[in-house]
Amino acid sequence: MYEFFTVLLPKYLPFLLEGALVTLQISVLSMTGALIIGMGVALGRLSGIQPVNWTLAAYVEIWRNVPLIVQLMVIYFTLPEIGIRLPGFWAGTLGLSLNLGAYLSEVFRSAIISIDAGQREAGKSIGMSQIMTYRRIILPQALRIAVPTVGGYFIALLKDSSLVSFIAVNELLRNGTILIANTFQTMQIYMMVAMIYFALSFIASRVVHSIERALTPKHLRHKRGLPKSLSGEVAAS
Amino acid sequence: MTGQPLLRIEELHKSFGALNVLKGVSLSVRLGEVAFLIGPSGSGKSTLVRCINFLETPTAGTIKFEGETLCGMRNGAFYVAPEKKLRAARSHMPMVFQQFNLFAHKTVLQNVIEGPIQIKGSRREEAIADAMRLLGDVGLREKVDYYPDQLSGGQKQRVAIARALAMHPKVILFDEPTSALDPELVTGILDTIRGLANKGMTLIIVTHEMGFARKLADVVHFMADGHIIESGPPDQIFDRPESPRLSSFIRSILR
Numbered sequence: 001m002y003e004f005f006t007v008l009l010p011k012y013l014p015f016l017l018e019g020a021l022v023t024l025q026i027s028v029l030s031m032t033g034a035l036i037i038g039m040g041v042a043l044g045r046l047s048g049i050q051p052v053n054w055t056l057a058a059y060v061e062i063w064r065n066v067p068l069i070v071q072l073m074v075i076y077f078t079l080p081e082i083g084i085r086l087p088g089f090w091a092g093t094l095g096l097s098l099n100l101g102a103y104l105s106e107v108f109r110s111a112i113i114s115i116d117a118g119q120r121e122a123g124k125s126i127g128m129s130q131i132m133t134y135r136r137i138i139l140p141q142a143l144r145i146a147v148p149t150v151g152g153y154f155i156a157l158l159k160d161s162s163l164v165s166f167i168a169v170n171e172l173l174r175n176g177t178i179l180i181a182n183t184f185q186t187m188q189i190y191m192m193v194a195m196i197y198f199a200l201s202f203i204a205s206r207v208v209h210s211i212e213r214a215l216t217p218k219h220l221r222h223k224r225g226l227p228k229s230l231s232g233e234v235a236a237s
Numbered sequence: 238m239t240g241q242p243l244l245r246i247e248e249l250h251k252s253f254g255a256l257n258v259l260k261g262v263s264l265s266v267r268l269g270e271v272a273f274l275i276g277p278s279g280s281g282k283s284t285l286v287r288c289i290n291f292l293e294t295p296t297a298g299t300i301k302f303e304g305e306t307l308c309g310m311r312n313g314a315f316y317v318a319p320e321k322k323l324r325a326a327r328s329h330m331p332m333v334f335q336q337f338n339l340f341a342h343k344t345v346l347q348n349v350i351e352g353p354i355q356i357k358g359s360r361r362e363e364a365i366a367d368a369m370r371l372l373g374d375v376g377l378r379e380k381v382d383y384y385p386d387q388l389s390g391g392q393k394q395r396v397a398i399a400r401a402l403a404m405h406p407k408v409i410l411f412d413e414p415t416s417a418l419d420p421e422l423v424t425g426i427l428d429t430i431r432g433l434a435n436k437g438m439t440l441i442i443v444t445h446e447m448g449f450a451r452k453l454a455d456v457v458h459f460m461a462d463g464h465i466i467e468s469g470p471p472d473q474i475f476d477r478p479e480s481p482r483l484s485s486f487i488r489s490i491l492r
Binding site: 115116118119121122123124125126127128129132136137140141144217219220 | 290292320324325326327328329331332334336337338339340341342351352355356383384387397400401404410
């Protein structure tokens with residue numbers, strides 16, 4: 001155990017951290033793509049145009065019902081067949097974006113639906129356009145509702161991105177397996193990989209939590225128990 | 238009290254699928270008039286006010302607001318004005334809802350300045366000064382930084398009224414403004430509405446508060462089954478109803 005910290009860790013950590021940086025890059029890029037896809041699909045499905053709704057619903061169902069690893073393989077190996085050569089990193093980013101986009105579209109869609117129709121009507125009744133009502137009234141509230149779930153998906157993505165090691169992206173897990181192939185220090189290196197994944201996820205979850213807090217109005221922030229505003233004392237004044 | 242015709246509705250129809258809710262309603266409202274719509278549930282009162290500012294699109298008939306045709310017959314076909322024109326008209330006739338419908342993520346002040354800044358392009362400082370004055374008028378000056386979920390129903394409804402007033406509208410539409418309130422809070426809202434009427438504001442009010450209608454109305458329209466059955470000054474409607482339908486309605490609410 002002593003050797004693990006004094007010899008192995010200093011020796012292998014830099015190479016593993018290089019991989020962790022790629023993991024972080026591919027996760028952030030995929031998350032960005034997924035947020036754009038997810039919001040676009042959610043708004044498209046709520047547009048009231050049936051063919052658009054059906055097409056997007058088909059996308060969501062297909063991408064949610066095929067294993068992610070299969071999706072990555074299909075993208076990586078079929079795109080070259082139709083003349084698009086993407087390096088593993090970008091094929092992986094595309095695959096993860098499309099996959100997570102399908103999930104996030106449902107998160108956004110349900111968050112938007114949860115904002116009661118009365119507020120839409122109130123916006124409309126003072127002369128707001130539909131776009132303005134979405135931008136000023138619906139989306140700020142829907143996004144606040146969606147943040148914890150989206151954050152949870154980001155943390156899952158940090159870990160799921162390890163699947164792109166199968167399409168030759170030198171991220172954290174693949175760098176680990178490369179080290180193992182060369183050193184046969186299987187247990188020790190997987191341990192280090194696990195520690196780095198944990199650290200990444202843990203930091204990410206703290207960041208998500210603080211974003212959540214920043215987006216919550218002050219009177220609803222509370223450490224534990226019921227928010228003060230629900231106790232009736234304020235409302236009665 | 239009398240003045241120019243502000244709003245003119247002729248033979249208005251509205252159906253939801255096979256359900257005909259409005260079956261040819263005609264009505265006009267003059268500037269400064271306080272008009273009440275009363276009648277049994279399901280008679281079409283709410284649908285009528287919702288059609289007036291096009292939260293619902295009528296299926297046939299004419300609506301003219303300040304002489305502008307918002308919907309009507311044109312070249313033998315039913316015509317609805319383009320959305321842009323409807324939006325402009327709506328900003329002059331905001332609605333106060335039964336369920337308040339305040340913007341939940343905005344403070345009281347932000348709720349009130351949203352329309353002036355976003356729709357009318359008012360400068361922020363002016364919008365705030367105006368909102369503070371309006372919120373003072375409805376007795377909520379101390380609550381400007383509160384969020385809707387920190388307010389009682391009566392306070393919420395007063396914010397909603399201030400939000401409507403901030404548009405400096407030509408008319409305010411009230412869709413059962415006291416129906417969701419606890420009984421002890423109703424009076425406060427009715428007093429606020431009475432204050433508007435006394436200032437000469439044009440109001441169209443759907444309500445079940447008959448005593449209130451009787452005291453405040455210039456004109457009361459009694460609706461049943463998608464028609465206006467009888468219209469007139471409150472003493473005529475409540476004391477000398479002509480139609481049997483209205484007579485039985487008056488008897489039923491007097492109990």
